[in-house]
Amino acid sequence: EVQLVQSGAEVKKPGESLKISCKGSGYSFSGYWIVWVRQMPGKGLEWMGIIYPENSDIRFSPSFQGQVTISVDKSSSTAFLQWSSLRASDSGIYYCARLFGHCTDTDCSFPIHWFDPWGQGTQVTVSS
């Protein structure tokens, strides 16, 4: 079974650092992009960034560039999302998902892909 399992809920204080994880199994982890998605309390989903485990190629949404760090450990099939100094506004649920698609001989661009499967989400609460 293709699966992404995320680390557990975190409660942190403003200014603290945090690293959450997303472990893939049941497929060739290195060969598929992993995306991170944020859901702030009571709000919708936002695409944060994406990483290709094979070579750690990373793309960020402009809204999240410089705000978080995305990394990966191929040896453990795990992707990470990291903050160096949390703010209350970082509170929310963070999801990882595998980027999947049916590429053709001529097109394997991002737009033809979708997100499947998803991790169960990691609740991050930042409060003094």
Added chain:
Amino acid sequence: QSVVTQPPSASGTPGQRVTISCSGSISNVGNYYVSWYQLLPGTAPKLLLYRNNQRPSGVPDRFSGSKSDTSASLAISGLRSEDEADYYCASWDDSLSGWVFGGGTKLTVL
């Protein structure tokens, strides 16, 4: 506020058919595939449809999708209580050079 608009809520009674719209622009929905996701509290989001109207294995044919111009729709027929969830559409966006989600629709089964 998302550049792709969904109604914040929708409702129906068991057995009914409901549709959820996803309205964007030429820079996203109008030019690219739309996918749909179901979010239930405490569980991993689930892919419902990809490439506008394709169902993954395991998704009942009660769920269907369509797209026309800059709008897409998710239809759920034979509504069941377990369909009560939040639903999101997603598409690539040229302006963002990334994916954009609709604002989400909370479906209530009355």
